[in-house]
Amino acid sequence: MPTLGIDLGGTFARAAVVDGKGEILASAKVAVQDRKPQGVVETIAQAAEEAVKQSGVKVDGCGVGAAGQIHKDTGVISVAPNLGWRDVPLAAMLTKRLGFDVKVVNDLSAAAWGELHAGAGRGAQDILVVFVGSGVGSAIIADGRLVQGGGGVAGELGHIKVVPGGRLCGCGEHGCLEAYAGGHNLIAQTKELLASGGSPVLEQLTNGDPYTITPVTLETAAEAGDAKAREIHARAAQFLAVAVANYVTVLNPSRLVLGGGVLTHCPGIKRLVLDGVQQWASRVSREGLLIADAELGDDSGIIGAALLVK
Template identity: 70%
Template sequence: MPTLGIDLGGTNARAAVVDEHGQILTSTKVSLTERSPAAVVEVIAQAVAGAMVAAPGVEVRGCGVGAAGQIHRDSGIIAVAPNLGWRNVPLAGMLTERLGRPVRVVNDLAAAAWGELNAGAGRGAHDVYVVFVGSGVGSSIIANGQLVRGGGGVAGELGHTKVVPGGRRCGCGELGCLEAYVGGHNLIALARELLVSGRSTVLAELAEGDPARLTPLTLERAAEAGDPGSREIHERAGQMLGMAIANMVTVLNPARLILGGGVLMNCPGLRRFIVEGVQALASTTSREGLLIAEAELGDDSGLIGAALLGA
């Protein structure tokens, strides 16, 4: 029987009716105009209603939500959601009451990993490590075919491992997180600092002097053009990502490493750093037989995974 999947991002909510094979039957997207918990719940309800109207006569048996943030395992309380500015929001309870059906809330990368495992690049594997680099950095672990969530539900938070003690402040509020140096928002912030300082004529030319035009790809192109400041930021980000993921390969020994997210898909140079880092730094035995694959489901991975987890 189909289930409802919801992908809650920082700017919109998507809802879909998904069958048991991970195929999307209908989907809708509604923009977030406010980010208060009550307003977001109403937007989600609107998206769900739209998806259901587009699937007349289809019964659904459950609902899963993938949301960016640190989420308590059993309660569905979002402890921290930097993109929404939330702390300790009982989203699962609020949605269960509003939608009139049980709702399971999981981290967006857990949902994406489950989607890729069942309907994407992870099919046929039992031990998978998934890393997405987009506006932030997320990862999820699947061991022996099961999602590893940890005692409190926040296992796999690669983006919030520390790489520079006392370093840049991350969106989570802590200092020196990997995400503070390699997440898309932070790469843009670092590029903006470089542009505004006047130390990069190449970056200024590519962005036409407008900081609002900066993207991680702009930074990568400036680095490849030989701009010293851009190259420093880009290489540091790539080396940090490569080492962090190589260490996780050594620890977890996955059969498959799946890479995705807007930054990695649009910045092949950063992806190369990861592949080279894993080959050079992961232990020899841990990378034997390892397959590095690109996520196949694109923006739908979290939507599909949330639905399957909500069944």
């Protein structure tokens, strides 16, 4: 029987009815207006009911992918920064509201699960998924099973330390990979460079307007030969590459799936990361390693959440 997948973000709840092969049969999206737990449960229920109605089929289970730290056994969300939640028993609340079993997992774990079963990971049992978007995240599948960690927060690649005591990260700690290479921080660093007046190329590209800056702006400036833009760009790419290479060395995945906005829209960074993995992952861990682009785009999480219920 098909199942429901939910992608819970800070602004929308998306619901999809997904069949056993990972095909979306119908979907619906409802804006999150009331961010209090009970309000969000209602929003999810609306989206879910709409999707089920459109699909014309019955469903028997629901998986939710949500940004944040989630206790793997209970489905309690310990911290969800974009909703301002702490310790919300979302799985229990939704189970009560929807009338069937609900499983809640981290959004990246859901996305990795989707890519594993219906996307770029198909056929592999040991897979590492790395997403570089606004933040840097990852998920690990070992021998076909999701590695969640004792507290359910495994995969936080964005928060490994690359410069002990370095740049302040959004998490409140210093020197995290994400503080150098996450999209949000690439923009911040590029804005700092523009404000410093040290980059004529950037001045020209943006007409002096910091609000036009995206990671692509940085890459364009770097590739146009701007020394300081190139420094930020190269440093981000090298930190990412060494981190991913080291991750491959210790986990020895048979497949590495790369996705996320920065890697999708900044081919220069992606090329440096790919070259770096070839150069810096240990020889034995690279043997038999296949590198693939994420295939499901924004649907990976919703498909994965639905498939995780099985």
